[in-house]
Amino acid sequence: MSWSFLTRLxxxxxxxxxxxxxxxxxxxxxxxxxxxxxxGESIYYDEQSKFVCNTEQPGCENVCYDAxxxxxxxxxxxxxxxxxxxxxxxxxxxxxxxxxxxxxxxDTDRRIRSKSFPMRWKQHRGLEEAEExxxxxxxxxxxxxxxxxxxxxxxxxxxxxxxxxxRRIREDGLMKIYVLxxxxxxxxxxxxxxxxxFLYGFEVSPIFVCSRKPCPHKVDCFISRPTEKTIxxxxxxxxxxxxxxxxxxxxxxxxxxxxxxTLNNKRKELxxxxxxxxxxxxxxxxxxxxxxxxxxxxxxxYTELSNAKMAYKQNKANxxxxxxxxxxxxxxxxxxxxxxxxxxxxxxRLDLAILAYNNQNNPGSSRGKKSKAGxxxxxxxxxxxxxxxxVWI
Amino acid sequence: MSWGxxxxxxxxxxxxxxxxxxxxxxxVFIFRLLVYIAAAENIWKYEHDEFECNIKQPGCENVCFDHxxxxxxxxxxxxxxxxxSTPSLLVVFHVAYRENREKHHNQKLYKSPGExxxxxxxxxxxxxxxxxxxxxxxxxxxxxxxxGFKVPRLVKCDIRPCPNTVDCYISKPTEKMIFLYFxxxxxxxxxxxxxxxxxxxxxxYSIKCYLKRHIKKRQ
Numbered sequence: 001m002s003w004s005f006l007t008r009l010x011x012x013x014x015x016x017x018x019x020x021x022x023x024x025x026x027x028x029x030x031x032x033x034x035x036x037x038x039x040g041e042s043i044y045y046d047e048q049s050k051f052v053c054n055t056e057q058p059g060c061e062n063v064c065y066d067a068x069x070x071x072x073x074x075x076x077x078x079x080x081x082x083x084x085x086x087x088x089x090x091x092x093x094x095x096x097x098x099x100x101x102x103x104x105x106x107d108t109d110r111r112i113r114s115k116s117f118p119m120r121w122k123q124h125r126g127l128e129e130a131e132e133x134x135x136x137x138x139x140x141x142x143x144x145x146x147x148x149x150x151x152x153x154x155x156x157x158x159x160x161x162x163x164x165x166x167r168r169i170r171e172d173g174l175m176k177i178y179v180l181x182x183x184x185x186x187x188x189x190x191x192x193x194x195x196x197x198f199l200y201g202f203e204v205s206p207i208f209v210c211s212r213k214p215c216p217h218k219v220d221c222f223i224s225r226p227t228e229k230t231i232x233x234x235x236x237x238x239x240x241x242x243x244x245x246x247x248x249x250x251x252x253x254x255x256x257x258x259x260x261x262t263l264n265n266k267r268k269e270l271x272x273x274x275x276x277x278x279x280x281x282x283x284x285x286x287x288x289x290x291x292x293x294x295x296x297x298x299x300x301x302y303t304e305l306s307n308a309k310m311a312y313k314q315n316k317a318n319x320x321x322x323x324x325x326x327x328x329x330x331x332x333x334x335x336x337x338x339x340x341x342x343x344x345x346x347x348x349r350l351d352l353a354i355l356a357y358n359n360q361n362n363p364g365s366s367r368g369k370k371s372k373a374g375x376x377x378x379x380x381x382x383x384x385x386x387x388x389x390x391v392w393i
Numbered sequence: 394m395s396w397g398x399x400x401x402x403x404x405x406x407x408x409x410x411x412x413x414x415x416x417x418x419x420x421v422f423i424f425r426l427l428v429y430i431a432a433a434e435n436i437w438k439y440e441h442d443e444f445e446c447n448i449k450q451p452g453c454e455n456v457c458f459d460h461x462x463x464x465x466x467x468x469x470x471x472x473x474x475x476x477x478s479t480p481s482l483l484v485v486f487h488v489a490y491r492e493n494r495e496k497h498h499n500q501k502l503y504k505s506p507g508e509x510x511x512x513x514x515x516x517x518x519x520x521x522x523x524x525x526x527x528x529x530x531x532x533x534x535x536x537x538x539x540x541g542f543k544v545p546r547l548v549k550c551d552i553r554p555c556p557n558t559v560d561c562y563i564s565k566p567t568e569k570m571i572f573l574y575f576x577x578x579x580x581x582x583x584x585x586x587x588x589x590x591x592x593x594x595x596x597x598y599s600i601k602c603y604l605k606r607h608i609k610k611r612q
Contacts, residue, residue: 019493023486030479038471042434046441052451054554165493206459207452220554222452224441227463 013088016095018165020250025088027246031239032081039232040074043225047072050224057216064210064221073200073229077236080192084243087181087188095174179254186247193240202237204229406481409488409507409517413590417583424579425474433572436565437467443564450554457550457561463538466569470576473531477583480520480527487516509594518594525587528580535573542577544569 206226211218446454491506544566551558
């Protein structure tokens with residue numbers, strides 16, 4: 001019996017599961033498929049030829065065998081494996097289809113967005129700059145085309161990469177279907193466990209008493225290897241229960257994880273909403289976005305991560321401001337190059353702030369860094385302050 | 394019978410093992426798995442068909458065969474192989490869990506997820522102990538079920554429906570005995586490898602801890 005097709009399919013499913021899902025898959029493959037293949041083929045191959053009845057009546061053995069085993073154990077287990085793996089296979093198909101569509105959409109979106117940039121800038125330019133358009137346009141379009149090509153290549157790489165893990169599944173909008181397939185799997189497991197109990201019980205008895213026509217009277221029929229079959233039956237019960245427990249664990253894992261993540265997301269949203277308040281307080285006199293950070297380095301504990309986060313938030317806020325107040329020509333960069341220069345300047349100022357903080361706390365160890373700070377300062381000197389406490393970012 | 398997946402799993406285990414662990418994997422692959430597939434399976438293939446009793450009573454052979462071989466040798470061998478290979482998966486799962494955590498926190502939490510230190514070392518030692526335990530359990534089972542590793546040529550049976558004490562003859566007893574002794578030898582070799590790897594790891598890490606503490610005391 002060739003199992004390679006199913007195992008290859010299960011490998012693909014492996015790339016689209018959570019951590020517990022992967023354990024379930026390994027258990028399925030190692031214990032169920034291997035055991036069924038090992039036990040099934042070798043124990044049950046002679047189950048009908050060695051089924052002997054104490055009678056010479058032709059046809060009696062066939063009829064009694066059919067009464068004893070309407071569905072053989074091996075076929076039942078194979079059916080069980082296939083049905084239990086089917087929800088995962090369907091989820092796989094759906095996930096691949098959806099991810100492929102997402103990749104297409106994001107590509108077309110990016111192309112539309114990049115095409116509309118020059119349109120928007122042309123609206124905001126004054127008539128005086130119209131003469132320069134012809135020289136600057138050829139500069140812009142090639143840049144945008146190069147960028148979109150690069151992004152295409154980047155998009156193709158992630159499409160082939162794994163979409164596994166709870167986070168990734170939720171990001172891709174597949175959580176509902178994942179939970180559905182998990183529930184279907186659990187239902188099938190329970191149904192098969194119950195069915196196995198009603199069909200076979202917990203034991204295979206060595207003697208089967210049969211009195212179907214054409215058997216002349218009650219006949220003793222003897223089953224081949226009943227003890228071995230009993231042991232395998234009990235092992236398969238155990239493996240089914242283990243798979244059921246793994247399904248339950250995965251549901252709990254998803255449940256708790258999702259609750260934790262939604263709580264974390266709520267907290268992050270509350271933090272983020274603080275930075276985006278700046279555009280609404282534009283008219284009231286207040287410090288520019290970076291002032292507070294530069295002025296209170298002693299009070300806050302800085303790590304590289306929190307610095308980078310704050311710089312990122314400031315950059316986001318700056319860009320948000322610039323996009324919202326589009327009519328204000330002072331704030332909009334004339335073209336893409338200016339925008340990139342602004343970001344570079346912002347990052348240099350951030351570096352200065354870090355150096356300033358380090359200088360304050362470790363005056364002895366920063367001698368080597370002072371020369372670097374000096375060169376940085378000279379490049380950004382036109383826009384920075386005295387570099388110590390009040391750096392405008 | 395497709396053993397390909399077991400091969401793939403074991404080669405994943407190979408990455409995270411010590412030197413002795415790799416020798417163990419090689420022994421399991423070549424001396425146990427390969428021998429099982431290439432030779433042993435065929436010897437036991439028709440054991441029931443070739444089991445003959447000196448009687449015409451229908452059903453007597455079945456019952457006698459079932460009494461003398463509740464679980465066939467070859468099935469125990471296969472179960473032993475599966476159970477002994479499975480604890481190595483614990484190590485693979487633990488490494489995958491570590492990589493998952495690193496991805497989740499977006500930080501480098503470990504020197505390298507596959508390196509044997511801390512929790513992974515504990516998992517590795519536990520898997521070694523489990524492997525050794527399974528080997529010993531199966532060897533004891535073999536011994537208890539079949540009264541040692543001998544395969545008799547003739548067995549006497551008088552279970553219902555056999556009308557009297559019947560002589561039953563087992564097919565290929567000598568060949569089966571040779572392969573059972575081979576199984577015993579490779580199991581013992583694997584137990585020795587596991588125990589030596591266990592003691593080597595324990596020794597190495599206790600020396601490391603001792604040296605660290607010694608250096609700290611000096612400082």
